Amino acid sequence: xxxxxxxxxxxxxxxxxxxxxxxxxxxxxxxxxxxxxxxxxxxxxxxxxxxxxxxxxxxxxxxxxxxxxxxxxxxxxxxxxxxxxxxxxxxxxxxxxxxxxxxxxxxxxxxxxxxxxxxxxxxxxxxxxxxxxxxxxxxxxxxxxxxxxxxxxxxxxxxxxxxxxxxxxxx
Numbered sequence: 044x045x046x047x048x049x050x051x052x053x054x055x056x057x058x059x060x061x062x063x064x065x066x067x068x069x070x071x072x073x074x075x076x077x078x079x080x081x082x083x084x085x086x087x088x089x090x091x092x093x094x095x096x097x098x099x100x101x102x103x104x105x106x107x108x109x110x111x112x113x114x115x116x117x118x119x120x121x122x123x124x125x126x127x128x129x130x131x132x133x134x135x136x137x138x139x140x141x142x143x144x145x146x147x148x149x150x151x152x153x154x155x156x157x158x159x160x161x162x163x164x165x166x167x168x169x170x171x172x173x174x175x176x177x178x179x180x181x182x183x184x185x186x187x188x189x190x191x192x193x194x195x196x197x198x199x200x201x202x203x204x205x206x207x208x209x210x211x212x213x214x
Contacts, residue, residue, distance in 0.1 A: 048112065050124055122144045150163035
C-alpha cells in the first residue's frame with residue numbers, strides 16, 4: 044500500500060482537510076502541499092512558502108472542524124499504529140510503526156526496538172503494513188466546546204436554588 048495514511052490530526056478549512064503542523068494560544072498552523080496564497084487562505088495570519096515545508100497560520104476561529112485519524116495494521120505479525128512518515132533523506136517514504144500490543148517479547152521478536160517506558164517502534168516500508176484500518180473521529184472546535192460547557196454548568200431555572208421563605212429561616 045504505497046499511499047498508506049498515517050495517524051495524525053487534521054484541520055478542515057474551506058472544505059479541505061490539512062495536517063496539523065503546530066499551534067498555540069488562539070492559532071493553529073497547518074501543513075500544505077504547495078506554496079500557499081492569500082486566495083486559498085484569506086483568513087491566514089501568516090503564510091510560510093518554504094518549498095521544503097510550506098505551512099499556513101490560521102486563527103482558531105477559521106477551521107470548521109478538526110479530526111483525529113488513527114491508522115492501525117499488522118507488521119511482521121504484530122499489531123502496530125502507523126505513527127508518521129519520513130519526509131526527507133535516504134529513508135524518505137518509509138513509515139514509523141509503533142507496537143500496539145500487550146506483549147513486549149512479541150514486539151522485540153517482530154524487530155521493533157525500544158523499551159517499556161518509551162514503547163517499541165521501527166521504520167517500515169508502507170507495503171509491509173497489512174490489514175490496515177483507518178478510523179477518523181470529528182472533534183468540535185473550541186466555540187462548540189464552550190457552548191456545551193455552558194449548557195452543562197448552568198442548570199435550568201427550575202432547578203436553581205431559591206431563598207427559603209421568611210417563615211422557614213432560623214433565627
